[in-house]
Amino acid sequence: MSGPIAYDADAEHPHVLAFQWVRGGAPDEPYHEATGVCPVCGCGMTKRWAYGQSVVRKGGFLGRRREPDAGEPWYTSCTCRTLHLGRPREEESGCGAWLTLAPPGPGQGGGAS
Ligand SMILES: [Zn+2]
Numbered sequence: 001m002s003g004p005i006a007y008d009a010d011a012e013h014p015h016v017l018a019f020q021w022v023r024g025g026a027p028d029e030p031y032h033e034a035t036g037v038c039p040v041c042g043c044g045m046t047k048r049w050a051y052g053q054s055v056v057r058k059g060g061f062l063g064r065r066r067e068p069d070a071g072e073p074w075y076t077s078c079t080c081r082t083l084h085l086g087r088p089r090e091e092e093s094g095c096g097a098w099l100t101l102a103p104p105g106p107g108q109g110g111g112a113s
């Protein structure tokens with residue numbers, strides 16, 4: 001690849017990505033944070049979910065995640081801080097790619113007692 005990566009809202013990465021998970025926050029208001037590298041634009045990115053926050057899947061699925069460690073993949077758009085060419089004004093970050101993340105596993109913030 002050469003030159004800057006342009007924003008592409010249709011970019012989709014089909015593989016499940018293994019990001020580094022961190023669990024933090026107050027006991028009654030925990031959050032999960034995933035950090036990794038967007039495979040589409042190659043930038044580092046971090047995405048944070050508050051507990052119980054709605055998870056929106058591309059295609060219109062809207063659900064509430066009751067159990068954060070249910071083993072289902074998590075979905076996020078790229079949230080890198082790089083200014084990608086052609087990014088819409090309403091998007092404050094990312095390259096437009098839609099990513100599928102492997103859920104937090106044991107020892108990755110999901111098994112805290
Ligand atoms: Zn990206």
Ligand SMILES: [Zn+2]
Pocket residue numbers: 038041042043078080081082084094095
């Ligand atoms: Zn990027």
